[in-house]
Amino acid sequence: MGMIQVPVRVTNPLDRTKSFKDNFWVDTGALYSFIPEKRLEEIGLAPISSRKIVFADGRQEKRRFGEAVFSINELGESVTCPVIFAPENSLYLLGATALENFGVDVDPVSKKLKPILGIIGGFLSSK
Numbered sequence: 348m349g350m351i352q353v354p355v356r357v358t359n360p361l362d363r364t365k366s367f368k369d370n371f372w373v374d375t376g377a378l379y380s381f382i383p384e385k386r387l388e389e390i391g392l393a394p395i396s397s398r399k400i401v402f403a404d405g406r407q408e409k410r411r412f413g414e415a416v417f418s419i420n421e422l423g424e425s426v427t428c429p430v431i432f433a434p435e436n437s438l439y440l441l442g443a444t445a446l447e448n449f450g451v452d453v454d455p456v457s458k459k460l461k462p463i464l465g466i467i468g469g470f471l472s473s474k
Contacts, residue, residue: 351458356418360427371441373453381440382430395434398458422449
């Protein structure tokens, strides 16, 4: 499919005057979005917990975890998304949970984000 980038504004949900905008690689294989921790600290974002994650090279590490408001202009929407406080010089990654929160997937032909239908429920009960 190839990789695509999208511009994303990241905002501190507790102080909406603090934000930054950068290009994020869309990574459907990453569960969480990944942002260098210094960038999150610059906007005053505080972690709420920590999570054990597995890097692409197989390393496992416990990283700080928080929530930020993501805005994507082409979607005309802002939503709260989980985020991992990444090591310095890490790529900015937009992970699967953010894509689900926005209700989008990557269109491999146009290489753009496209809306998808939200599926609610996994089975029907019978009486």
